[in-house]
Amino acid sequence: xxGRERSARxxxxxxxxxxxxxxxxxxxxxxxxxxxxxxxxxxxxxxFLLLLALISVHLAVxxxxxxxxxxxxxxxxxPLSPATIPPVSKEIQEVAVHVGSLRHYLEMGAAYLKDGxxxxxxSLCGSVAHGSQRVHIEAGxxxxxxxxxxxxxSVQSDPASSVGVGPEVSHLGWGHWYTLRELDEATAGFxxxxxxxxxxxxxxxxxxxxxxxxxxxxxxxxNRGQAEREFTVEVEAIGRVRHKNLVRLLGYCVEGxxxxxVYEYVDNGNLEQWLHGDVGPVSPLSWDARMDIVxxxxxxxxxxxxxxxxxxxxxxxxxxxxxxxxxxxSKVSDFGLAKLLGSDxxxxxxxxxxxxxxxxxxxxxTGMLNERSDVYSFGVLIMEIxxxxxxxxxxxxxxxxxxxxxxxKMVSNRxxxxxxxxxxxxxxxxxxxxxxxxxxxxxxVGLCGRAKAVPWRNQGSR
Numbered sequence: 001x002x003g004r005e006r007s008a009r010x011x012x013x014x015x016x017x018x019x020x021x022x023x024x025x026x027x028x029x030x031x032x033x034x035x036x037x038x039x040x041x042x043x044x045x046x047x048f049l050l051l052l053a054l055i056s057v058h059l060a061v062x063x064x065x066x067x068x069x070x071x072x073x074x075x076x077x078x079p080l081s082p083a084t085i086p087p088v089s090k091e092i093q094e095v096a097v098h099v100g101s102l103r104h105y106l107e108m109g110a111a112y113l114k115d116g117x118x119x120x121x122x123s124l125c126g127s128v129a130h131g132s133q134r135v136h137i138e139a140g141x142x143x144x145x146x147x148x149x150x151x152x153x154s155v156q157s158d159p160a161s162s163v164g165v166g167p168e169v170s171h172l173g174w175g176h177w178y179t180l181r182e183l184d185e186a187t188a189g190f191x192x193x194x195x196x197x198x199x200x201x202x203x204x205x206x207x208x209x210x211x212x213x214x215x216x217x218x219x220x221x222x223n224r225g226q227a228e229r230e231f232t233v234e235v236e237a238i239g240r241v242r243h244k245n246l247v248r249l250l251g252y253c254v255e256g257x258x259x260x261x262v263y264e265y266v267d268n269g270n271l272e273q274w275l276h277g278d279v280g281p282v283s284p285l286s287w288d289a290r291m292d293i294v295x296x297x298x299x300x301x302x303x304x305x306x307x308x309x310x311x312x313x314x315x316x317x318x319x320x321x322x323x324x325x326x327x328x329x330s331k332v333s334d335f336g337l338a339k340l341l342g343s344d345x346x347x348x349x350x351x352x353x354x355x356x357x358x359x360x361x362x363x364x365x366t367g368m369l370n371e372r373s374d375v376y377s378f379g380v381l382i383m384e385i386x387x388x389x390x391x392x393x394x395x396x397x398x399x400x401x402x403x404x405x406x407x408x409k410m411v412s413n414r415x416x417x418x419x420x421x422x423x424x425x426x427x428x429x430x431x432x433x434x435x436x437x438x439x440x441x442x443x444x445v446g447l448c449g450r451a452k453a454v455p456w457r458n459q460g461s462r
Contacts, residue, residue, distance in 0.1 A: 180258055199334075200316075204218045237336070276319075297332060300330070314334070357402075360377075379441070382439065408444075
């Protein structure tokens with residue numbers, strides 16, 4: 001009993017326990033009378049926000065360091081609204097076939113159009129017709145060797161020239177190796193108001209360098225992340241090609257994912273703009289000017305097919321790819337790009353797109369494309385030049401939507417003048433018109449397997 005009393009007295013005499021943590025956190029502080037737990041929560045939240053801010057700054061600085069100097073051109077201006085005519089969506093493959101020389105189609109057929117021309121029988125590509133040396137392009141993993149004829153104007157080189165690589169001169173010395181910063185400054189940051197053209201391969205900007213030189217800067221799209229060396233080898237081959245009726249490639253830029261080509265600037269737009277643009281009630285393109293455009297285009301295509309080894313199939317002959325200077329001289333653009341943007345480790349390209357209305361139906365349906373399709377497309381182009389109509393125009397009556405079928409029908413009815421562009425400043429002679437229609441139709445029909453090839457040399461001599 002006594003023990004229990006002593007134990008009770010000892011417990012009553014011990015100091016009281018310390019206040020609980022909750023009581024301490026609940027007490028008010030001198031800071032605006034806020035409780036302690038409120039201040040602790042605010043401090044933790046502020047520290048968390050500060051940590052997030054520091055992480056964001058670090059990521060931004062790291063991203064900036066990874067970018068090339070100057071403004072980036074990765075985000076090219078959004079393409080304009082697509083045209084009414086849809087592009088060919090299925091893949092069109094190139095196949096190696098023995099078609100013989102197509103030069104007689106292009107040379108004599110186009111010369112046949114020149115009614116009364118004194119030099120109508122001359123070759124469209126003198127370096128080929130007169131036996132001059134062809135351009136030989138040797139493909140390899142590490143080099144391209146090119147030897148060109150003098151008339152084409154290409155510079156000869158040897159394999160050793162591919163060894164030196166400088167910051168400004170391209171690998172083989174044919175052109176300029178531009179930096180992204182140079183092209184960004186020349187195009188004012190790839191500004192939308194500098195856009196002079198666009199298509200399936202990319203957007204073209206007018207570039208002006210500090211010394212006043214003007215160039216066309218093509219920012220390539222859909223390049224599928226090609227390796228730098230692969231892209232460079234293909235571009236070097238294209239850059240070696242020289243012909244007065246082919247747009248000259250001046251240089252290129254390869255930085256990161258950017259693939260940019262720099263061409264000579266042809267200052268009078270393209271044929272599509274002059275045929276279908278707002279030019280007023282009377283077209284500035286006379287009949288003679290149009291036939292000169294046909295002749296120049298034929299020269300360029302002939303050189304691609306017959307003046308180069310291996311031959312270059314354009315794969316996308318159309319009016320928007322025919323550039324014009326102030327004297328209406330024509331220059332074929334975008335040659336080699338189908339192969340450039342679709343190539344793999346092999347030399348032969350297996351992926352390429354054509355343009356709806358210009359691609360031969362047989363090749364579009366089978367998915368195979370070769371140089372015959374260039375000739376077919378050129379025949380469609382002649383029809384377009386004669387009539388001023390688009391190859392496919394859904395705004396017209398159903399019987400006139402397809403230019404080729406409509407024109408064939410009009411010719412079969414001998415209604416020749418009805419196919420002429422109503423904006424022509426003057427009508428051609430009946431003989432000249434019939435010749436032009438004959439050439440276009442026989443290229444179209446003959447290459448589609450519905451007629452035999454036409455001996456253009458015999459017709460041209462008459």
